[in-house]
Amino acid sequence: xxxxxxxxxxxxxxxxxxxxxxxxxxxxxxxxxxxxxxxxxxxxxxxxxxxxxxxxxxxxxxxxxxxxxxxxxxxxxxxxxxxxxxxxxxxxxxxxxxxxxxxxxxxxxxxxx
Numbered sequence: 500x501x502x503x504x505x506x507x508x509x510x511x512x513x514x515x516x517x518x519x520x521x522x523x524x525x526x527x528x529x530x531x532x533x534x535x536x537x538x539x540x541x542x543x544x545x546x547x548x549x550x551x552x553x554x555x556x557x558x559x560x561x562x563x564x565x566x567x568x569x570x571x572x573x574x575x576x577x578x579x580x581x582x583x584x585x586x587x588x589x590x591x592x593x594x595x596x597x598x599x600x601x602x603x604x605x606x607x608x609x610x611x612x
Contacts, residue, residue, distance in 0.1 A: 500551065508543060508551060512559040515539040520566040536563055549590050556582060 519535045526532065536559050544552020560578050 500547075504547075508547065508555055509558070511539060511543070512536070512555045513562055516559050516562040516566060520563055524567075536560075545593070549586060553582060553586060 515536045523535045524532050540552055540556040540559055543555050557579065
């Protein structure tokens, strides 16, 4: 991944975390709130691969916790465990639906699996 791609992903995740922490979390929708950062990270994971999705989700969670001054342990650790538990089944399901990627586009996770 090039430096420009990493910079673009970082800006998108930071903007989503900033928007989530300042505006979206204050708008109630049927008794809950929307999670814009989650949708952004899922989209990045589907477009850029599971490694980019996992790293951007981890970084976005830390940024959101620091922006909202929330406790890191209560929100970061469950999200990390959930990401680790769900990453491989979701990745396998997406591979089954979409099909095998070309050999030249294999990422680190796909080579291990």
